Amino acid sequence: MMLIPCPFCGPRTESEFAYGGPVRPPRPDPATTAEADWVGWLTEVPNPLGPVEERWCHLRGCGSWLTLWRDTRTHAIVGGPQDAE
Amino acid sequence: MQNDRLAKGGRIDRTRPLRFTFNGRAYTGFAGDTLASALLANGVRLTARSFKYHRPRGIVGAGVEEPATMVELLGADASGNRPVTTVELREGLAARSVNCWPSPAVDLGAVAQLAARFIPAGFYYKTFKWPNWHLYEPSIRKAAGLAAAPKSPPVGGRYETRFAHADLLVAGAGPSGLMAALFAGRAGLRVMIADEGIEPGGALLSRRLSIGGRPALDWVAETVAELEAMGNVTLLRRATVWAYREHDYLLVTERAPDRTGLLERTWRVRAGHVITATGAIERGLVFGNNDRPGVMLASAVQSYVNRYGVAPGRRAVIFANNTSAYTVAADLAAAGIEVAAIIDSRSDVPAEARAAVPGLPIRAGYVVTTAHGGRSLRGVTVAPRDGGEAERLDCDLLAVSGGWNPAVHLFSQSRGTLRYDDSLASFLPGDAAQSTCAAGAAAGAMELEAALASGAAAGASVAGVMPPDTPTAPDLAYAVTPLWRVESARGKCFLDLQNDVTVEDVHLALREGYATVEHVKRYTTGGMGLDQGKTGNINITGTVALAQGVPMQAVGTTTFRAPYTPVSFGAVGGLRDGPLALPYRHTPLTAWNIAQGAVMYEAGARWRRPGYFPRPGEAMQDAIDREARAVREGVGVYDGSPLGTFEIKGRDAARFLDHIYTTVMSTLAPGAGRYGLMLSDDGLIFDDGVCFRLDAQRWIVSSSTGNADAVHRHMEMLLQTDLPDWSVFVTPVTAQWANATICGPKAREVLADLGTDIDLSPEAFPFMSLRDGMVAGLPARIVRVSFTGELSFEINVAPRHLPALWDRIMAAGAPHGILPVGSEANHVLRVEKGFLSLGHEVDGTVDPYDLGMGWAMSRKKPDYIGKRAVEIRRATGKMRHELVGIIPEPDVQIPEGAPLTPGGHRQASEGFVTACVKSVAQDRWVGLALVDDGHARHGEMAHVRLKGGKVIAVRITRPCHYDPDGERLRS
């Protein structure tokens, strides 16, 4: 059960949050993106052993989505969210 | 008769006798006893049968480490698989041993012993793998299993959960834990200290030691009193810290707290710092028949003698590889129990240890090779460790000590590293991964004075103060030389008593290629029991190290996982029980529905809805037919309030809806609406809904009931992360609007009779439009959508107005024969129309074309979520499951989810039935199915293959079984 820093509410327990998955690159423009690149954007999800940038939603709190860096080996939050600092 | 109760001594209250039964026989113990100490006081030595071989077993330990005797509590305390040593005695307690029937003395399962040589490690995996293990599992579990779960929850009590925050959580209230809590508490920290025992004191309760020149337990009492007087300290008794999760989050379960009627309370603690003062656990020694009743851990023997005033035997032999057992021998002698010999595997016994046992015979450099006796110990064979003449010694108690393992469980759960310490011959905490430090014996401080200093230093360090001086506390210096197993042993040598894992099993596993300790564990099941190998795992590691000729550090340990000791399901669930587990959502009509005799269902997202409204004596199918027919032929009304509803506002609202729905919304005029599919980025259908424009920048949007929360999250995530510059605000208004939907050919007449200022003519108020006005004197918003295929008016009002509106509708509709319609009839009506339902036709694998809804995929819009992925997938031309109607021939019901296979043969399926209902329009069973290449197969026959091989032929049709042109819903 992690302790997640919400930019608005401060450190709150993980059970208040919903997981939003790792952050992907921005959605490309379909008009100018080759099919293989589009499929890559769709299907290649970052899954590193180590820090990963991911999204969480303070669902049972203020409702805001936040982005932080979590080390998948230890669950240590090693970066962000920017507004929380 | 408590024949084995010592005449004096012990922390029991001899003025408070307690009656209890064990395996149906009545006994008496005293307040302060555990079930184990009371049984031993009554001379009961044979208490269990082992898991696999049904060998006779006794009580081995005195605490959570107990590997051999598990009991099932009966009656009001009903619970299974409790270590006998952790059951606090109380008046009327009834218990029985697990693993044997009818009793450990007459155990019919013991015939398994005869076949024991045929049951090596991995036996079950190898023997019962065809056709699969699950075929055999139930009978094997019954034959060899532990206690069954109680049939009903405990009576007269409940469980609860509390959240807590602490600057410091101390796990364990032995000497070091108390010291740590004392100095952190004095420094003003918010401290929680939890101890699994009935009373604080830890190992001091079982020993005869002094602190600062006075009895150690006096110091414990004073320290506990000081801690309890501090407002910033919480001291929990009978409270086990059983899990150490990430970010210093720990779970502590307290048994019978405060005598409040609570059975257990689980504390979920977020700690600033954690001190694991969890002590050490003595390990057994591995020799032949080392499982006989009467072979006990030396520390347990000491505990029974000193703490409980019980003589676990009359003539004892001590077998040890370390000095701690010498204090046990001294305490036995002091209690008047004969010590026949101290068998020490070390050649050199420290002089200090010899001095502790004046006059007792010591055999240095000797080992016990085998224990004798069946249901009770009769003697042991001892021999020089390096070979030589064996000799038999008579005894009824063998106290063994294989040294001590610091209880590193919590430290390791926190992901701290462990290191093997050669001088202690054990694994010790290494580098901390969280705000954790170990103290006392758990950190390798094995003697009392060192433990006190270690605890004080840890507490002071967390508090940021200078480490205080600690009192003198003389103790025998600890020295150990490892003896992982007696190599000259004869007979079965058990490493794990609970799972009946022997040295031979480990050697077999190694021979068969299971080369690491984690593999050995899984193959042999060693260390997997309720005790998690607290006394035996290190000997498994040692046996592997000896066999492979590698150092202990290289073998390592298996992973320590939560829970440290068994945890009841009630303690995990807390108050989340019954209706509180997942509370229902109600519309304002729940009371009315129940009063009408509706059969209530959960219908998506925990909404409680009427399934159908049976009349007295009416069968379910007849009630559903009647309600569905009313809608098709006359008029019905249903409560559509649970439908997910959102108000969407902002400059970019129309653009946003175009982005998330497949159809074009931005061209709609105020008051008009359109159906759309919501896709995920991978081009699969996520939801469907209807968007109505209220004005230039305001919309009202519906989602399916069960998906409302997910749709809201989806929209918020897009707006907050991908589209932060778009000016759009989403407000969920599901609970702000309740609705009654009148549907059927006479719906317009009923609505007109209710009285409204809205022009209801089809020209003024066409299908897929919305009007605000007054209905039955109430402010209302009427929406012309249809989920039934009939003319429908969805009358939205404030929730507080819905019961009044409903009564008016029932009254106005009575002349037209209006009926309330439940979700079952609604399901029939939508299947007849081929309207899709999330979770039925939309299962996360289909795209709009599969459902014949390519028309909903805008070609005009260059981009929207899912468009590109659908195009890419369809370009491959691969065969897809496509939605079709099915008509069973003959006219029978088909279970939802039934597979279609080619020709009905036993082959891979080509699709499945998503719904099958008794159609009132067709007066026969009709259904929907997703089937390979279905759109090209209209008119063909296909075949449903049921479990058991029964085949039902179905004719494939288009998915709409009623009014395919939609004239009725537009009327």
Ligand SMILES: [Zn+2]
């Ligand atoms: Zn928040």
